[in-house]
Amino acid sequence: MEFNEFAINKLMYVTNRPEIVFTEGSGMWMTDHTGKRYLDYLQGWAVNALGHAPKCIEEALVAQSKKLINPSPAFYNAPSIELANLLTENSVFDRVFFANSGAEANEGAIKLARKWGKVNKNNQGEDRFEIITFNHSFHGRTIATMSASGKPGWDTMFAPQVPGFLKAELNDLASVERLISKKTVAVMLEPVQGEGGVIPATREFMQGLRRLTKNANLLLIVDEVQTGVGRTGELFAYQLSGIEPDIMTLGKGIGGGVPLAALLAREEIACFEAGEQGGTYNGNPLMTAVGAAVIKELLKPDFLPTVKATGEYLSAELIKLSDKHGFEGERGEGLLRALKLGKDIGPQIVEAARDLQPLGLLLNSPRPNLLRFMPSLNVTKDEIDQMLTMLEGVLVQLGH
Structure with missing residues (x-):
């Protein structure tokens, strides 16, 4: 043809x-x-x-398509429960929200951090909402995730940007510390800046960032849309540095080619209330069955x-x-x-x-x-x- x-x-x-x-x-x-x-x-x-x-994705899709494709997120389904358990059993996180893309998972992380900042106000009793991100970072193509990204030129492409994202320099702890204010709620980064040119955060920087955020009562969010699910040789890239983040996002590899992403958080951070987060296809059994098949393959010895x-x-x-x-x-x-x-x-x-x-x-x-x-x-x-x-x-x- x-x-x-x-x-x-x-x-x-x-x-x-x-x-x-x-x-x-x-x-x-x-x-x-x-x-x-x-x-x-x-x-x-x-x-x-x-x-x-x-083969494992083909088999998962065929088997699940004969059972149940989308009962709606208003109900539990078995594959999403299985995948959530696989992810939490093999990470430091306790709760999972499934999404359709990395950008959507990152939107959820931003929302969750801002919600947590309402619950955990600053010393003046004000909401905290600012998130420190990094120059040359990439977090997605929605308006909010483009605003969070540090990709050159994106600050004017669909202006005005969503406010509340300050940019530090990767592997420069002092540049992060200078941006912390009473409005800061979190720091968000990719353990390896993929779109920025495959620039890894050093082990020392990741560990220093975890100490800094803990001391300042800030959340640490790792965007593992590109680095997660085995890409770095560990199941998740944060494990390379021996740290425990508060929130993690996954996408890309978790679905092995189908549209699947995830937002994970520790129990005390997972503060969404009914109606604050959702989506028509989120956690549908067809996609999560594939995700479970992928994770099981990666967990083989x-x-x-x-x-x-x-x-x-x-x-x-x-x-x-x-x-x-x-x-x-x-x-x-x-x-x-x-x-x-x-x-x-x-x-x-x-x-x-x-x-x-x-x-x-x-x-x-x-x-x-x-x-x-x-x-x-x-x-x-x-x-x-x-x-x-x-x-x-x-x-x-x-x-x-």
């Missing part, structure tokens, strides 16, 4: 897309409408934790240790590639990594890699001077080697 036979003009324009229509996928590979195959290192922007079309080992292998090989081509090294955690190019050639590499023949390679360049790698968590070393060989060919082809 020719590309122009697809009625793509009915889709609203929101981003530049190549003239490719993907029709199927398996593991680390996708196939387009012409039959060409692509090695996929985007995986839906770290969404497909188990790759394309994993060898799964997360293998993610760590594979992440270390990818890191070491990227360093070799960097040294060979005079780049500036790599950074990241687990299987969320970036190659620092040192020059603005990322988009050029992405396009050339996609156009390789007979097999294409799908890469991402969130900043023009780096490439981001987000493979499935069960990617093999052979698939890493194949990607590196293909990338090497692109670099030679482009004269880099």
Whole structure:
């Protein structure tokens, strides 16, 4: 089938897309409408934790679709209870609210923090509502989560912004401390700034931030939409630093490709009252059955240790590639990594890699001077080697 036979003009324009229509996928590979195959290192922007079309998700969807799809959030359903228990049993949190996207989960975290700030007022008896976030952070595309984000240019895109978000610098504890006032209720951050360029918060910073927020009676919110659910080699990235946050958000990987997200909180923070939080599809059994299947896969004894080992292998090989081509090294955690190019050639590499023949390679360049790698968590070393060989060919082809 020719590309122009697809009625793509009915889709609203929101981003530049190549003239490719993907029709199927398996593991680390996708196939387009012409039959060409692509090695996929985007995986839906770290969404497909188990790759394309994993058996456990297929089985969960088929089995649950024959039972119950959406009884409404006004009633309990078994898969949501099972997934909530899996998440709380393997984290420091006590309560879970399920949502459909990471942005929605982050909206919920903002609402929950502000509600807690009404209950726990400042010394003058006033509500606390300000949340300190970070420059270059990314928390979603709703008005509130864009306001919380520190992405350059977003402060004017849909102005006026939602007030109450002050921006500090990641890994600079003093910059956080300077912004704390009687109105502050929380600090919110990504343990690794994914869209900002795969910039990890250091262990020391995370631990210092936890001490600072506790001493100031502030909530610590970790946005683990991209880093959670095994991406860093731990089930949740906050575990890398040995801290206990108050609120955590999940998305992307928790659904393994289906729209599922979660807002988790410790018992004493979970202060929503009836009617303050909800959503038509939240916690529906079809999606939460998939989430339970994904988490069970990740909790198998060898799964997360293998993610760590594979992440270390990818890191070491990227360093070799960097040294060979005079780049500036790599950074990241687990299987969320970036190659620092040192020059603005990322988009050029992405396009050339996609156009390789007979097999294409799908890469991402969130900043023009780096490439981001987000493979499935069960990617093999052979698939890493194949990607590196293909990338090497692109670099030679482009004269880099």
